[in-house]
Amino acid sequence: MDPVTLLTVVVLAVFVGFEVVSKVSSTLHTPLMSGANAIHGIILIGAITVAGQSLNPWLLTVALIAVVLATANLVGGFVVTDRMLKMFAPRKPAGADAKDATK
Amino acid sequence: MSLLSPEWTGLLYLVAAVCFILALRGLSSPKTARRGNLIGAAGALLAVITVFLSARIENIPAILIAIAVGSAIAAPISRRVEMTQMPQLVALFNGVGGGAAALVAMLELGSSESPWTKVAVVFTMLVGAVSFSGSAVTVGKLQGLISSRPLVFPGLALVMGGIVLAALVAGGFVVATGAPLWAVILLVIGLVVGALLVLPVGGADVPIVISLLNAFTGLAVAASGIVIGNLLLVVAGTLVGASGTILTRAMASAMGRGVSGILFGAFKGGSTAGSTTQSDRPVRTSNPEDVAVLLNYAQRVVIVPGYGLAVAQGQHTIAELATTLEARGVEVVFAIHPVAGRMPGHMNVLLAEANVPYESLREMAEVNPEFKNTDVALVVGANDVVNPAAKTSPGSPIYGMPILDVGDARQVVFLKRSMRPGFAGIENELLYDPKTSLLFGDAKDSLTKMLGAVNAL
Numbered sequence A: 001m002d003p004v005t006l007l008t009v010v011v012l013a014v015f016v017g018f019e020v021v022s023k024v025s026s027t028l029h030t031p032l033m034s035g036a037n038a039i040h041g042i043i044l045i046g047a048i049t050v051a052g053q054s055l056n057p058w059l060l061t062v063a064l065i066a067v068v069l070a071t072a073n074l075v076g077g078f079v080v081t082d083r084m085l086k087m088f089a090p091r092k093p094a095g096a097d098a099k100d101a102t103k
Numbered sequence B: 001m002s003l004l005s006p007e008w009t010g011l012l013y014l015v016a017a018v019c020f021i022l023a024l025r026g027l028s029s030p031k032t033a034r035r036g037n038l039i040g041a042a043g044a045l046l047a048v049i050t051v052f053l054s055a056r057i058e059n060i061p062a063i064l065i066a067i068a069v070g071s072a073i074a075a076p077i078s079r080r081v082e083m084t085q086m087p088q089l090v091a092l093f094n095g096v097g098g099g100a101a102a103l104v105a106m107l108e109l110g111s112s113e114s115p116w117t118k119v120a121v122v123f124t125m126l127v128g129a130v131s132f133s134g135s136a137v138t139v140g141k142l143q144g145l146i147s148s149r150p151l152v153f154p155g156l157a158l159v160m161g162g163i164v165l166a167a168l169v170a171g172g173f174v175v176a177t178g179a180p181l182w183a184v185i186l187l188v189i190g191l192v193v194g195a196l197l198v199l200p201v202g203g204a205d206v207p208i209v210i211s212l213l214n215a216f217t218g219l220a221v222a223a224s225g226i227v228i229g230n231l232l233l234v235v236a237g238t239l240v241g242a243s244g245t246i247l248t249r250a251m252a253s254a255m256g257r258g259v260s261g262i263l264f265g266a267f268k269g270g271s272t273a274g275s276t277t278q279s280d281r282p283v284r285t286s287n288p289e290d291v292a293v294l295l296n297y298a299q300r301v302v303i304v305p306g307y308g309l310a311v312a313q314g315q316h317t318i319a320e321l322a323t324t325l326e327a328r329g330v331e332v333v334f335a336i337h338p339v340a341g342r343m344p345g346h347m348n349v350l351l352a353e354a355n356v357p358y359e360s361l362r363e364m365a366e367v368n369p370e371f372k373n374t375d376v377a378l379v380v381g382a383n384d385v386v387n388p389a390a391k392t393s394p395g396s397p398i399y400g401m402p403i404l405d406v407g408d409a410r411q412v413v414f415l416k417r418s419m420r421p422g423f424a425g426i427e428n429e430l431l432y433d434p435k436t437s438l439l440f441g442d443a444k445d446s447l448t449k450m451l452g453a454v455n456a457l
Helices: A003-020 A026-053 A057-086 A096-102 B006-026 B033-054 B060-080 B083-111 B115-143 B156-177 B180-198 B203-228 B231-254 B259-269 B288-296 B307-311 B315-327 B346-353 B364-373 B443-456
Strands: B300-305 B331-336 B361-363 B376-380 B411-416 B436-440
Touching (some): A003 B006, A026 B060, A026 B083, A026 B346, A026 B361, B083 B203, B180 B203, B231 B259, B288 B315, B288 B376, B300 B364, B307 B315, B307 B346, B331 B364, B361 B364
Parallel strands (some): B300 B331, B300 B376, B376 B411
């Protein structure tokens, strides 16, 4: 990858990252942290790429461990965030939705 | 063979990156938060499908099994874990993500030629390992497996300096020789650095450290993207790194702390140690019936919920108590300190779970001026967030942290398990104030008795 292009992408991503969360209220800090946590679980595609190229069984084993860890980060992160956010849903008359969540 | 051309792969990754940006944006507002999270998950799914179609991937059955195993471990835990243990879980997922990034980079060391790529390998491994072991220590502290008090030993700063130097040397050797042995040494050093970085942090500051380590993992993922030449990883990792940094600063300022003070305070000597001279001064204790009378005939009650309420699983009982009092014409609001619970916003989640209407939750700035017109402030399982030491004693570890001014209310009632100081380990003067009464016992138990007494009135 061309280093200057890479740098451009990184710098722009930094500004976007600063910008999108700059006005969040403290109420949403926890879900936002958890959501960002899920997003870096995308390291899974790195782990898949590496595992897909490993021919040596030992290296493959390590790569598969990375796949398991990354999947846990990605899947767990999104599920846990969704569970938190379910509770911010507008109140339904009998709180049907939230009742489920407590089970 | 690959089904997708590099152009299509790049375009699909771009779509995934946009999904992540929209996810973070959506998560910044209560109305769009849930949809934002789903958009993020959709982007992640798209990216995973794309990677299978884009490159030559061997061992597909083994990889699919590994993905199934990872999902089978994570999904049930995420669904079942108690809301009170949410911070530990987030820290755990963050740690394994950092670990995965470190492993990916280490495996790519053999195929990276340019010294710059090797520098990226070293960076990813080091930061990923720090995030992994640091998160492990935060989980231990939050779960009570490790003491939540700052763990400091003499010469810590010296040891830390030495180990950072060792990391630089090992990193240099990895770049110069590319030898796997040095890579393993580097990984171990990274693990030690992570543990040493988090052990000295006091309990109350742990949430901020989780957020910081989250940003670290983002950076590690971004660097791993440079290593394997994947732009999506670079963009997603950088996004998380940047937004995580902002979030960490926002959390720290909500607690009136500086990030560097939290991390390095213990190195400078005793800033988070806290003086806990457990005194045996007299306090005024009360019983559930008296408190019930007090609440029932008040005009305005402010409830200050804390972690103790969540631990006792008392949020449903307190919601019921609030509804009952409101039916009797008492004005009841909940005052939420920004860091009530274990993480900012944690208490909002817990009360929302118990169906407390969003409108009765008040943020600190809004509720503080109203304490003067409040008859009873009911503090349930909270301590540090109402401790006037944050305002009055400059030597205190929590000095400067914004607090809820419950002392301005006409009467203060504390529901506590014991006289033990809070998470930060500091004595609370307010407990000895003449207008304060204390009701000892399990929060849920006390609340249930109070509810019964109110109903009987």
